[in-house]
Amino acid sequence: SQQGEEDPQALSIQEGENATMNCSYKTSINNLQWYRQNSGRGLVHLILIRSNEREKHSGRLRVTLDTSKKSSSLLITASRAADTASYFCASSAGGTSYGKLTFGQGTILTVHP
Amino acid sequence: EAGVAQSPRYKIIEKRQSVAFWCNPISGHATLYWYQQILGQGPKLLIQFQNNGVVDDSQLPKDRFSAERLKGVDSTLKIQPAKLEDSAVYLCASSYGSYEQFFGPGTRLTVL
Numbered sequence: 001s002q003q004g005e006e007d008p009q010a011l012s013i014q015e016g017e018n019a020t021m022n023c024s025y026k027t028s029i030n031n032l033q034w035y036r037q038n039s040g041r042g043l044v045h046l047i048l049i050r051s052n053e054r055e056k057h058s059g060r061l062r063v064t065l066d067t068s069k070k071s072s073s074l075l076i077t078a079s080r081a082a083d084t085a086s087y088f089c090a091s092s093a094g095g096t097s098y099g100k101l102t103f104g105q106g107t108i109l110t111v112h113p
Numbered sequence: 114e115a116g117v118a119q120s121p122r123y124k125i126i127e128k129r130q131s132v133a134f135w136c137n138p139i140s141g142h143a144t145l146y147w148y149q150q151i152l153g154q155g156p157k158l159l160i161q162f163q164n165n166g167v168v169d170d171s172q173l174p175k176d177r178f179s180a181e182r183l184k185g186v187d188s189t190l191k192i193q194p195a196k197l198e199d200s201a202v203y204l205c206a207s208s209y210g211s212y213e214q215f216f217g218p219g220t221r222l223t224v225l
Binding site: 030031033042043044045048088090092099100101102103104105106 | 144146153154155156157158161168169204206208212213214215216217218219
């Protein structure tokens with residue numbers, strides 16, 4: 001498979017707790033993106049981190065990138081029931097593959113009220 | 114701003130039949146993508162258009178799948194003939210000038 005790996009495959013937490021999801025990818029990248037998917041809003045872009053960045057924040061989201069290990073993590077702080085969804089990392093190689101995204105298998109996050 | 118539109122939302126067909134999906138991207142978005150998402154997996158890129166031209170169709174099963182983007186706007190993805198393993202959600206996405214992609218609601222295809 002050309003897709004990357006994500007772990008855990010499923011994560012169940014209580015509201016207010018933090019959720020951490022990990023992603024590994026296979027080839028050199030230009031950037032890595034995280035998307036959320038739920039039945040209500042479909043697949044939505046959350047955050048993008050470029051290959052020369054190590055950490056990025058957006059609201060309650062924190063993304064890290066380690067290009068030497070070809071891995072990334074997404075941290076959601078103070079989770080809410082509305083964060084319940086599937087989360088996917090997607091890598092972009094850039095160059096002639098400009099715009100092409102390779103998605104991971106996803107992490108199913110359940111946040112209990 | 115209107116989002117990416119797709120139709121139909123659901124389609125049930127029998128194997129060996131043909132089916133077509135339609136996508137209308139966000140106005141002004143030059144790049145359009147079709148993805149296949151099988152249950153329990155992440156989306157897989159089938160084809161990428163830049164305006165009218167194909168940028169990447171390396172993962173498109175060309176013996177049965179075809180896609181076109183007329184006038185650099187709307188796009189149609191066709192499957193003929195369909196197989197059981199084509200059951201999936203077909204997602205259309207568009208982008209302009211940045212790496213962020215905007216996805217439509219998808220078409221859920223069931224092949225019996």
